[in-house]
Amino acid sequence: MFNPSRDQVRDFxxxxWSKHQNKQILTPLESIALNWIQQHPEYHGVLENPESKSKDFSVDQGQVNPFLHLSMHLAIEEQIxxxxxxxxxxxxxxxxxxxxxxxxxxxxxxxxxxVLWEAQRLGKPLDNxxxxxxxxxxVKRH
Structure with missing residues (x-):
């Protein structure tokens, strides 16, 4: 199983985004990621700022971690x-x-x-x- 570090995920x-802006060829996974990046223009500035790689995004301050958000999109797309x-x-x-x-x-x-939060909190595997x-x-609510 692939288990990238925080820096590897952020670099990815x-x-x-940089490869897309420079019209470079993307891998299939990068193409999927680009689709989600394009659907989140609010993250473009973060992806263009090298300092964002080391930034902590505090939920307590109402911040969304764009790298986590995009990673979850990729994980969900894979699950589907x-x-x-x-x-x-x-x-x-x-x-x-x-x-x-x-x-x-x-x-x-x-x-x-x-379920991820609960698994981490309890120190247990994700409960499918x-x-x-x-x-x-x-689904019932919709």
Whole structure:
């Protein structure tokens, strides 16, 4: 399993944006990342600023970590593409049908964030059953 460091993740997104702006060829993964970067113009300035690589983004100060946000988009896209956990593809399609693919991804992201936080807090692996239950609850609300 690939487990990049914080700096490697940040370099990946910064380099992807730079390559796009310089009209360089992107890898398939960079192309997927670029799609999400383009859908988040509020992060472009961060990706163009080399100092952002070392910046801490404080939730307590109402800041969103753009690198984490984009990483979660990539993770969710991968989950949907392989339908893992089983059923996530159907959840995504149901959520996207009542909003948009991007909003559906954000709905899923909230559920993923909840189970990731809980796993870290308890020092346990991610609970796929809880994740799927949270996702199903989102679909019921739509």
């Amino acid at each position: 997104f910064i380099d992807t 593409s392989i339908n893992s956990p089983p059923g996530i593809k159907d959840v995504f399609q149901a959520l996207a049908a009542s909003s948009s693919p991007h909003e559906a991804a954000h709905e899923i992201m909230e559920c993923l964030g909840t 059953n809880q994740y799927l239950e949270l996702l199903r609850q989102r």
